[in-house]
Amino acid sequence: MQQFYGRQQELNKLEFLTKKHTASLAVIKGRRRIGKSRLIEQFCTKYQHYIFIGQPPSLGFDGQQEREDFAHQLSRQLQIPTPRADDWGDLLWHLSDRVKKGRVVIVLDEINWLGHRDASFLGKLKSAWDLCFSKNPKLILILSGSLTGWIERNILHHTGFVGRISLDLTLKELPLADCHLFWKQTRQWSNYDKFKLLTITGGVPRYLEEILLDLDAEQNIRRMCFEPEGYLFNEFEQIFSDLFSQRNAIYHNLLELLINGPLELNDIYQALKVEKSGLIGEYLNDLSKAGFITRDYTWKINSGRESKLSRYRVSDNYLRFYLKYIKLNRRRIERDTIKRLPALDSILGLQFENLVLNNRQKLFELLGLDVDDIVYDNPFFQNKTLRQKGCQIDYMIQTRFNVLYIFEVKYHKTPISPTIITEVKEKVDRLLLPKNFSYRHGLIHVNGVSSKVIDSDFFNFIIDFSKFLNHS
Numbered sequence: 001m002q003q004f005y006g007r008q009q010e011l012n013k014l015e016f017l018t019k020k021h022t023a024s025l026a027v028i029k030g031r032r033r034i035g036k037s038r039l040i041e042q043f044c045t046k047y048q049h050y051i052f053i054g055q056p057p058s059l060g061f062d063g064q065q066e067r068e069d070f071a072h073q074l075s076r077q078l079q080i081p082t083p084r085a086d087d088w089g090d091l092l093w094h095l096s097d098r099v100k101k102g103r104v105v106i107v108l109d110e111i112n113w114l115g116h117r118d119a120s121f122l123g124k125l126k127s128a129w130d131l132c133f134s135k136n137p138k139l140i141l142i143l144s145g146s147l148t149g150w151i152e153r154n155i156l157h158h159t160g161f162v163g164r165i166s167l168d169l170t171l172k173e174l175p176l177a178d179c180h181l182f183w184k185q186t187r188q189w190s191n192y193d194k195f196k197l198l199t200i201t202g203g204v205p206r207y208l209e210e211i212l213l214d215l216d217a218e219q220n221i222r223r224m225c226f227e228p229e230g231y232l233f234n235e236f237e238q239i240f241s242d243l244f245s246q247r248n249a250i251y252h253n254l255l256e257l258l259i260n261g262p263l264e265l266n267d268i269y270q271a272l273k274v275e276k277s278g279l280i281g282e283y284l285n286d287l288s289k290a291g292f293i294t295r296d297y298t299w300k301i302n303s304g305r306e307s308k309l310s311r312y313r314v315s316d317n318y319l320r321f322y323l324k325y326i327k328l329n330r331r332r333i334e335r336d337t338i339k340r341l342p343a344l345d346s347i348l349g350l351q352f353e354n355l356v357l358n359n360r361q362k363l364f365e366l367l368g369l370d371v372d373d374i375v376y377d378n379p380f381f382q383n384k385t386l387r388q389k390g391c392q393i394d395y396m397i398q399t400r401f402n403v404l405y406i407f408e409v410k411y412h413k414t415p416i417s418p419t420i421i422t423e424v425k426e427k428v429d430r431l432l433l434p435k436n437f438s439y440r441h442g443l444i445h446v447n448g449v450s451s452k453v454i455d456s457d458f459f460n461f462i463i464d465f466s467k468f469l470n471h472s
Contacts, residue, residue, distance in 0.1 A: 004042050005205070006178030007035065013167060014043045014140075018103070023134040025164050028144040029151050030171030031291030031316070032239050033206035036144050039171065040107050047140075049105040050077050050095070054113030054145075056242045063118035067091060070114070088124040096132035103138040112147035115154065126160040134164075147243055148289035172291070173203030176359050180469040182208045191466040193217035195446055196344070199351035200225065200232070202317040203358060207232065222341055225326055228334050236322040243290060250283055255314060258293060259323045261350065262311035262379070284312060292316045294357075296379045302434045304375040304398060309383065315358070317351050345413060352411040353379075353394055355468070356444055360395075362468050363444075367461065373399050382432060391430035395444075404433075405461075407442040415448040421458045 017024040028036050040051070052073050055061050061069065067085035074094055075082040083094050099106060108114060108125075115121045133141050145151050148170070155161050156168060179198060183189055196217045201207035210231045211220050224232045240248045257263060257271050268284075269276055287293045294315035298307045314320040324347050332338050356363065357379070364371060377397040384390035397405040408424050410416055424441060433439070442461040443449065449462060 004038065005181040006174050007039050007042070007171075010039055010169060010171065011043055013169060014039075017140050017166060018047075018138075020137075020166070022137050023139045024141070024166040025129060025134075025161075026140060026142045026167040026169065027151060027155060027165055028142060028169045028171065029148045030146070031148075031204070032146045032243065033204050033235075034171045034173065034291065035205040036146070036171055037109055038205065040109070040142060040144060044105050044107070047103050047105050049107065050099075051107040051109060052077075052114075054108070054110035054115075056110070056113055057116075061117065066114065066117050088118060088121050089127065092124060092128035093132065096128055099133070099139055100136055101138075102136075104136070105140045105142065106133070107142045107144060109144045110146065111143040111155070112145040112150045116150065122154055122158070122160065126164075129164065146290070147286075148291070149286040152289065173358050174205055174208075175203065175362060176355065176468040177362065177471045179203050179208055182211065183213065186213045189213070189217075191469065192447060194469065195352075195465055196348075197221065198355060199317055199344075199348050200321045202354065204318065207318060218341060225321070226329070226333050226338055226341060228336070232318065232322070233326060233333065236319065236326070244286075251287055254280075254283060254287060255292065255319060255323060258312055258314045259320050262296065262313040264309065264311050268312065288312075292319055298378065298381050299376045299398070301398060301404070301432070301437065304400075306376070309381070311379075311381065313350075313354075313379075315354050317354050320351065320354075321347070345411075348411045349409075352446065352465075353409045355465075356395060356407075356409050359468050363463070364397075365472065366463060366467055367397075367405065367442075369397070369399065369405075373401065375400055382430075388432045389430040391427060391432075393427060393431075402434075402437045404437060404439040405442055406431075406439055407444060407461075409444045411446050413447060415450045416443070416445055416453060417450050418452045418456065420449075420453060421456060424458075 014026070017026060028040065030036055044051070052070060055066060055069055064085065067088065070091055071083050071085040074080065074091065078094070078098050080094070083091060085091065095106065129141065133139055143155060156165065176198065180194070183194060193216060197211060197220060200221065210224055215223065224230045227233065240252060244251045253272070254268070257268060268280065272280070274280065284293065288295055292314065293312050295310050295312050297310040299305060300307055325342055325344070326333070329338060329342065360377060364374070375398045380393040380396040382388055382391045393406055394409040395407040406428060408420065410420060420443065428439065440460040441458060442463065443459045444463045444465065446465045453459070454462065
């Protein structure tokens with residue numbers, strides 16, 4: 001088994017289930033490659049367990065074939081003759097009959113693949129839980145899957161399962177400090193090299209596992225992204241064909257709209273040239289639940305309340321990198337005619353912002369802020385009206401003490417020049433600030449800042465990216 005990094009909070013939450021005196025039904029969800037199966041394996045090492053995996057749509061299984069595959073998994077793991085696969089109820093009974101007593105963990109992995117081919121599956125699973133599995137007070141049944149929207153609609157929010165779920169766990173990207181552990185065996189990598197790879201992989205552990213420490217960042221990027229055999233070269237199509245199947249093209253089009261920067265919902269309707277409808281909102285929600293995009297709400301500073309205004313952005317760094325670089329060069333990569341990596345600098349700014357926003361808890365720690373003192377935090381924007389100018393802040397924190405922390409997240413290949421001060425001043429001047437508020441300027445950077453920026457004392461906080469890589 002590969003080395004396991006991080007996820008201690010998630011493991012603790014699973015361990016809490018073993019302290020109960022009744023059976024537990026748990027749901028673990030999150031984007032593909034985020035480490036759901038690996039987390040479950042790590043948890044299960046101490047307990048008797050059975051792990052069953054649904055098969056992806058790309059295999060073309062129908063409901064009968066899915067049941068037959070499950071029957072074969074039952075046979076191998078329970079060491080019994082392969083049962084008939086005519087009915088999910090019978091298959092689940094065979095399983096429940098072997099786990100009536102003792103501490104045991106059962107995992108139905110990729111539950112969305114198991115459930116979408118046979119409309120009777122979830123009903124039979126609910127009945128099996130009520131009548132059989134729940135009777136063993138030391139049993140834990142884990143339902144895991146990547147299609148989070150499907151899981152929420154069909155399990156978490158379905159009347160059949162309401163009140164039965166003991167734990168609902170969504171896995172996010174690993175914090176950067178945990179990502180750094182993947183490099184702990186070597187000291188020859190600069191923080192800038194780590195940054196370049198993290199802007200592509202984000203905190204997705206499966207992608208980090210593909211990095212070879214004896215190669216430099218450029219060599220790893222070429223090997224993973226710009227060679228036909230590279231792990232990340234075909235990853236995008238694999239994810240979308242497995243997750244979204246027939247709606248692949250619609251979701252793809254939405255991502256293409258968002259790769260150049262955040263958009264409000266009205267902007268998306270206009271770009272698609274479609275009438276306003278709940279269907280587009282549903283597709284955006286699916287992409288958000290799958291961990292690929294994020295809906296950032298702005299807020300009203302005077303009240304601290306969330307505004308109705310929001311913007312969608314591609315928050316998954318790999319997907320954005322694929323659409324901006326790999327896809328555009330796909331034919332050349334397949335013909336092996338790319339000899340030099342394309343210049344990546346033009347997209348690293350937004351990639352950097354994603355890394356920071358996905359690690360805001362670390363920023364709170366670096367600032368010495370108590371989360372209970374934070375009223376709201378997010379990228380902030382205000383639209384232009386007759387009373388106010390338009391304004392956009394990379395990241396802002398509002399505290400209950402009426403203090404705003406206004407951050408510029410800036411990537412540059414060389415130390416940042418004093419022009420950054422003018423840029424931030426112009427943004428702050430556009431903010432419609434209540435009279436009783438004060439503010440602090442902050443700068444988060446990668447490759448240093450010029451001495452003139454430091455000497456100006458304009459920024460109250462200047463934070464190097466490397467700070468995010470360190471555990472406290």
